[in-house]
Amino acid sequence: MTDAAQTAVPIIRGAALRRFGGGVYPILAVLIALIAVWYLAAAWMNSTWTMDQAARAGTSPGFSEILADTMSQDRPKLPAPHQVAAEFYDLVFNKPVTSKRSLVWHAWVTLSATLVGFGIGTVLGIVLALGIVHNRAMDLSVMPWAIASQTIPILAIAPMIIVVLNSIGITGLLPKAVISAYLSFFPVVVGMVSGLRSPDAMQMDLLRTYNASRAEILWKLRFPASVPYLFASLKVGIAAALVGAVVGELPVQQGGLGARLLGGSYYGQTVQMWAALFMAAILAAVLVLIVTRIEAGLLKRMGLRQ
Amino acid sequence: MSAVDDSGSFGWSAPRWRLFAPVLAVLLTGAVNWRFGAVVALWLAAWGVNTLLARQGGRVARAIVPVLFGLTLLVIWELVVRLFAVPSVILPAPSMIAARIADSLPLLWGDFVQTAIKGALSGFAIGCGAAVLVAVLIDRSAFLQKGLLPVANFAAALPIVGTAPVLVMWFGFDWESKAAVVVLMVFFPMLVNTMAGLTQAGAMQRDLMQTYGATYWQALFKLRFPAAMPFIFNGLKICTTLALIGAIVAEFFGSPVRGMGFRISTAVGQLALDLVWAEIAVAALAGSAFYGIMALIERWVTFWHPSQRH
The missing domain is CATH 1.10.3720.10 (MetI-like)
Structure with a gap:
């Protein structure tokens, strides 16, 4: 049983490698780079709103506060990946399938x-x-x-x-x-x-x-x-x-x-x-x-x- | 000319069947309703002429048959609308659409400039240029290529047009947001095609460049780019249609008070279907012209390729 499981792993990995033309690592690297770019863009695009709000409230937030705010706005220009993932999870798994909110x-x-x-x-x-x-x-x-x-x-x-x-x-x-x-x-x-x-x-x-x-x-x-x-x-x-x-x-x-x-x-x-x-x-x-x-x-x- | 065997298979000798069946069809439908009969008679007559022409073969038939087919469709459209008194809010007749086009040429031209030139063309140029640039930049890195090719292939199958509302929010209502949608839509198909094209030069040819002591860039511009041209133009031709679609659809999510997408959505609301069809005719013409120009440039650039040597 354990034997079979051990041999199965390299076989699956081999199949995946062949399908993707030699390695899932390059794809992973590209995907991680894309997500990183996404976070940077989200921080940059949402910061104007944060600064606006801060100027109106008369406060001057520090860098870390701005960053935290850009990641958790209600109506961001560009939602951060984890916000989208959370919303996606909520709409898919936490709503009954027949509801119009699902x-x-x-x-x-x-x-x-x-x-x-x-x-x-x-x-x-x-x-x-x-x-x-x-x-x-x-x-x-x-x-x-x-x-x-x-x-x-x-x-x-x-x-x-x-x-x-x-x-x-x-x-x-x-x-x-x-x-x-x-x-x-x-x-x-x-x-x-x-x-x-x-x-x-x-x-x-x-x-x-x-x-x-x-x-x-x-x-x-x-x-x-x-x-x-x-x-x-x-x-x-x-x-x-x-x-x-x-x-x-x-x-x-x-x-x-x-x-x-x-x-x-x-x-x-x-x-x-x-x-x-x-x-x-x-x-x-x-x-x-x-x-x-x-x-x-x-x-x-x-x-x-x- | 053609080796296809046209006779037999129906039990009767073909000529008798061929004469009898259309006449029967016309008589039957005519007996039910003379309007149906007229339409069917016209269709069968035109089809008969086309069949005869097609059997003769040659360059002339090749040019005439499609034109005749298109004209037949137009005439039947006109005939159906007139004979059955189809209300123009459902389907206007071609003559009505033509009259509308003639009436509102300045309006249509303004929409065309806004959507096709400012939105589609600029986005097409930026998107395709960026895709070729990226393909060259990652050309030397096998790692990046292996990572990017599956991602790009996947992205090319995505409903990217769905990002239109997001981009309209970011870039505003004017043509910049339309160009941005077009850039996203054309980028991945173009990238995939260019990357495939750059692998086209054979090992022997590349070896030859090396024996000449050519640098990487010399080999790229003198050998690999020319060899990639059939693929690059394939991508460009696909992207012409995508560009126009992207620019028009993006206007549904907000636009200034001109543009083909804006006109289509507002005219539908006013039930001015003749204007809608006029815009569609312009869009079809623009799309075909755009594609045709690309095909002409392709013929000029890749004159050496087997598919271009007739």
């Missing part, structure tokens, strides 16, 4: 819209890619517009789409999901088109000598060959879908991380905003990680990766 509840609102939109976008992207690969007219006419559609700053018009959809009676989850879907379909189209076209001429010729139909070529060759491309796209797509959902929540204050951000900015609740930002970041990280894990498992089962 960050978990808001994260769930955002997550559900993200996942629905991501699902729609992925299916749409795969269908479009199938059409583009199998129909030359579609290839020539749709592909340039799919690319052009991404130069349109869709996020910028997201609030309008939400408001218009609301005015014709579509409310709740769906409008946000539409934005998420629009953002996530493009990477899937581009990835799947290259993926479905990735089988080389020899493989295609082989299936033709077998007299395989187009459907058989699709199922037995094109789809399996496109899986690595699909997952590379899905990782980009799910992050984009989350951004879409967050921005989609801005105009309608019905919960969600985007609503928390806007509410925080209206009422000067900076600590709340930063907590919501961190929730969004954690959500993005977890979603990408899940897709990565599924990818690794699937590719291993398909024999594409050892």
Whole structure:
């Protein structure tokens, strides 16, 4: 038992080392440096407020007093990391999950819209890619517009789409999901088109000598060959879908991380905003990680990766 | 030209099916509602022309087919709005939007300058410049690279646009805060691309530079930067769209009384959807032009790269 535990540690460490390209220490160093910079910035940016207050009260605080105050203001310009962490912990663990004050509840609102939109976008992207690969007219006419559609700053018009959809009676989850879907379909189209076209001429010729139909070529060759491309796209797509959902929540204050951000900015609740930002970041990280894990498992089962 | 086999697979001989099905579709939908029939007929006719053109192939078809497709969409949009009398607070017709653009050119130009030039372009320049600079600065330190690359990769996937309200609080309502959002949004994708690009020069090429006795900086500017250009331009092209998005979204959290984001959010409130769509058209045009200019510069700089040699 102890034996196994002892050998397990180096194995885990080895895996982590490989994944991060040679060492968690450099990453740790960078992260610590970032937090240090954050503390310095917090002290510097919040000190004006402290000095203001002191001048009004007619006192002249010492350096250590100023420093202590910048770390514990109610509405700091830049909350210190430990303030954000405390607020985050309070909102996540000390509130019932169903309450509107709970960050978990808001994260769930955002997550559900993200996942629905991501699902729609992925299916749409795969269908479009199938059409583009199998129909030359579609290839020539749709592909340039799919690319052009991404130069349109869709996020910028997201609030309008939400408001218009609301005015014709579509409310709740769906409008946000539409934005998420629009953002996530493009990477899937581009990835799947290259993926479905990735089988080389020899493989295609082989299936033709077998007299395989187009459907058989699709199922037995094109789809399996496109899986690595699909997952590379899905990782980009799910992050984009989350951004879409967050921005989609801005105009309608019905919960969600985007609503928390806007509410925080209206009422000067900076600590709340930063907590919501961190929730969004954690959500993005977890979603990408899940897709990565599924990818690794699937590719291993398909024999594409050892 | 194409090796794709178009016949068979439907049981009938293809030409008969191809003629029969569209006619049937038009008749069926027309019987239900003549307006539907007209729209479907137009769509199928345009699609038929496109299919014929696409089958011919060649440079001309390559240029015409997408344009025709786009025009078809516009005409169908106009037709649907007119035939079904869609209220303009839901979807204005393209002709109405065009009229609005022609009417309010000075307004649109003012918004464009405020958002695209002052906000997006300055942030784009600062952010991308800083990213390239940082990539060069940490180039010699393998330790920093190993630490920063995963962090930057992670940050590039974050919803950074969410920091917009914070930055608007810090830098005020004018374009400086928009530029700050853009800087944050473009920095990490650009950093990741530049770092990847700087590893592109092969060992043989680097050895050659050493045999010439080239210094680190000579090797950097004569070999590694040129070799990194395809990656750097890939990053720049991604960042053009991000920059415009960042600048417009940041205006939702507070802005002076001009700017594309400000105009969109206020016009939505007034249900002046034609003005909203006019701004969207300007944004799309600006985004495409920005991207196109980058692609042109790329072609000029990386003329040697296989993807640029047609």
